Amino acid sequence: xxxxxxxxxxxxxxxxxxxxxxxxxxxxxxxxxxxxxxxxxxxxxxxxxxxxxxxxxxxxxxxxxxxxxxxxxxxxxxxxxxxxxxxxxxxxxxxxxxxxxxxxxxxxxxxxxxxxxxxxxxxxxxxxxxxxxxxxxxxxxxxxxxxxxxxxxxx
Amino acid sequence: xxxxxxxxxxxxxxxxxxxxxxxxxxxxxxxxxxxxxxxxxxxxxxxxxxxxxxxxxxxxxxxxxxxxxxxxxxxxxxxxxxxxxxxxxxxxxxxxxxxxxxxxxxxxxxxxxxxxxxxxxxxxxxxxxxxxxxxxxxxxxxxxxxxxxxxxxxxxxxxxxxxxxxxxxxxxxxxxxxxxxxxxxxxxxxxxxxxxxxxxxxxxxxxxxxxxxxxxxxxxxxxxxxxxxxxxxxxxxxxxxxxxxxxxxxxxxxxxxxxxxxxxxxxxxxxxxxxxxxxxxxxxxxxxxxxxxxxxxxxxxxxxxxxxxxxxxxxxxxxxxxxxxxxxxxxxxxxxxxxxxxxxxxxxxxxxxxxxxxxxxxxxxxxxxxxxxxxxxxxxxxxxxxxxxxxxxxxxxxxxxxxxxxxxxxxxxxxxxxxxxxxxxxxxxxxxxxxxxxxxxxxxxxxxxx
Numbered sequence: 001x002x003x004x005x006x007x008x009x010x011x012x013x014x015x016x017x018x019x020x021x022x023x024x025x026x027x028x029x030x031x032x033x034x035x036x037x038x039x040x041x042x043x044x045x046x047x048x049x050x051x052x053x054x055x056x057x058x059x060x061x062x063x064x065x066x067x068x069x070x071x072x073x074x075x076x077x078x079x080x081x082x083x084x085x086x087x088x089x090x091x092x093x094x095x096x097x098x099x100x101x102x103x104x105x106x107x108x109x110x111x112x113x114x115x116x117x118x119x120x121x122x123x124x125x126x127x128x129x130x131x132x133x134x135x136x137x138x139x140x141x142x143x144x145x146x147x148x149x150x151x152x153x154x155x
Numbered sequence: 156x157x158x159x160x161x162x163x164x165x166x167x168x169x170x171x172x173x174x175x176x177x178x179x180x181x182x183x184x185x186x187x188x189x190x191x192x193x194x195x196x197x198x199x200x201x202x203x204x205x206x207x208x209x210x211x212x213x214x215x216x217x218x219x220x221x222x223x224x225x226x227x228x229x230x231x232x233x234x235x236x237x238x239x240x241x242x243x244x245x246x247x248x249x250x251x252x253x254x255x256x257x258x259x260x261x262x263x264x265x266x267x268x269x270x271x272x273x274x275x276x277x278x279x280x281x282x283x284x285x286x287x288x289x290x291x292x293x294x295x296x297x298x299x300x301x302x303x304x305x306x307x308x309x310x311x312x313x314x315x316x317x318x319x320x321x322x323x324x325x326x327x328x329x330x331x332x333x334x335x336x337x338x339x340x341x342x343x344x345x346x347x348x349x350x351x352x353x354x355x356x357x358x359x360x361x362x363x364x365x366x367x368x369x370x371x372x373x374x375x376x377x378x379x380x381x382x383x384x385x386x387x388x389x390x391x392x393x394x395x396x397x398x399x400x401x402x403x404x405x406x407x408x409x410x411x412x413x414x415x416x417x418x419x420x421x422x423x424x425x426x427x428x429x430x431x432x433x434x435x436x437x438x439x440x441x442x443x444x445x446x447x448x449x450x451x452x453x454x455x456x457x458x459x460x461x462x463x464x465x466x467x468x469x470x471x472x473x474x475x476x477x478x479x480x481x482x483x484x485x486x487x488x489x490x491x492x493x494x495x496x497x498x499x500x501x502x503x504x505x506x507x508x509x510x511x512x513x514x515x516x517x518x519x520x521x522x523x524x525x526x527x528x529x530x531x532x533x534x535x536x537x538x539x540x541x542x543x544x545x546x547x548x549x550x551x552x553x554x555x556x557x558x559x560x561x562x563x564x565x566x567x568x569x570x571x572x573x574x575x576x577x578x579x580x581x582x583x584x585x586x587x588x589x590x591x592x593x594x595x596x597x598x599x600x601x602x603x604x605x
Binding site: 017018019020022023024025026027029030051053057060061064065066067068079082083084085087088089090092093094120121122123124125126127128129130133136137138141142143144 | 232241242243244245246247249250275281282283284285286316318320321322323324325326337338339340341342343358360399400401402403407408409440444479481483487491492495496498499502503505593594595596597601602
């Protein structure tokens with residue numbers, strides 16, 4: 001398992017920003033997520049060589065941060081914010097509506113592999129609650145109609 | 156009373172994220188003047204006279220932290236680490252500052268880095284802020300192009316590189332030393348601190364960690380002078396405070412008010428338009444999840460850190476916090492709200508210290524039992540006992556390395572003190588004794604363009 005040539009060049013540039021290669025860990029894990037969608041055990045070995053750190057240390061950090069996934073997800077990853085302000089403004093309804101609409105429970109992927117539904121902690125956008133993150137893009141002031149429109153645009 | 160906008164002053168100007176528009180509105184004037192006329196010590200002196208305190212929640216004076224930094228040499232560099240890991244429930248100031256006016260941040264970073272002689276600055280941006288990260292990167296690129304970053308800036312002999320560092324989505328990475336661990340490619344677990352000034356290091360070199368919302372004041376302070384800034388707000392905390400109002404109000408959003416110039420009641424009723432129509436105020440978390448909940452009759456309090464036990468030694472219990480005001484009306488179950496927060500804390504505990512790693516899930520599980528109507532009356536005492544073991548009696552004492560554990564212990568104690576009766580009613584009724592509203596709600600409007 002290796003990065004594409006272009007990603008390798010990006011890696012080199014990122015590594016140059018830090019006096020020690022381990023500093024580049026989080027940015028490079030984000031590159032790995034972008035390229036592979038998740039970070040499997042083979043990638044851990046490859047990345048640990050790239051960063052000059054032990055696979056155990058890399059695995060430890062990888063599993064600490066919720067931004068990274070070790071399991072594959074659907075083509076689109078939905079994260080519903082479930083923390084207090086969003087909860088007050090209707091995150092429970094957002095969750096039940098999405099579960100019903102997609103026919104899955106939290107943590108599951110739709111049978112067609114299109115969506116994976118997850119819950120997240122505070123996304124720092126409480127003034128326009130309820131909110132959710134879809135493929136890294138934030139959607140605010142959600143209503144049922146808005147959720148329908150967002151999902152329709154995704155294949 | 157009108158807002159007093161400094162950080163939010165230009166936030167609604169279209170295209171302010173573009174270099175030309177920022178410069179048209181006086182942007183980088185402060186940095187240019189600093190580079191032309193001021194030595195690094197002059198900048199520290201100016202910031203000291205301004206009395207600026209940190210906006211990340213600790214409210215510590217900024218200048219002493221800067222003075223405590225050892226002078227950098229060619230082989231022993233300093234680093235500036237900017238905390239943009241905004242993730243305290245109820246707080247959404249930094250997201251807007253970054254997304255709406257990224258140059259204000261870049262200019263603030265340049266000023267602080269120059270003051271401490273750092274030639275590298277990392278901006279640690281939380282996960283889930285992809286758009287803000289892109290805007291910051293574009294602003295940084297535009298600043299290089301204009302000659303405001305890079306080598307020998309404006310022939311001053313000073314070099315600076317700024318890098319955006321994408322975070323991993325952990326709340327605890329916002330703790331000062333955990334952020335440094337995260338930047339070093341480790342699990343974001345807070346370090347042990349022994350004395351002040353904490354000798355914070357990154358890659359073994361001295362590092363200054365400062366919140367993005369603190370640095371955004373610097374262009375204003377350098378441009379208009381320390382005397383002007385220190386004339387605003389309170390003596391101990393000059394300037395303004397950006398309050399983030401969310402929950403059951405008519406106009407949620409950001410409101411920037413001179414520190415101490417308004418009460419919590421004024422903020423909720425006048426600025427944010429009051430509780431949504433047809434409903435009554437029940438409770439307010441005045442400073443994010445880590446603050447102690449107030450009841451509807453406790454909101455005639457002046458909004459400034461001096462009024463709270465932490466950091467000001469004031470009469471109100473708990474933390475003043477981060478300006479994240481969460482408003483709850485009578486349809487909100489306080490057991491449900493407490494459960495929501497304890498779930499947050501149990502999920503976000505870094506797992507390093509026993510009281511926190513064990514205490515947060517314990518509290519969550521017992522509150523959940525109350526919420527499901529499966530609790531016994533003794534469970535209220537159990538909650539109190541667990542909270543007290545995590546952090547005794549709303550005191551400074553804690554058995555953990557950082558302030559995360561006392562935060563949730565105090566939050567739990569606050570809910571029990573103010574709404575213990577409701578917990579008892581739940582236990583007697585075998586569930587929520589009144590109708591809750593968990594549906595999607597749409598406020599009348601939202602202040603600040605999103």
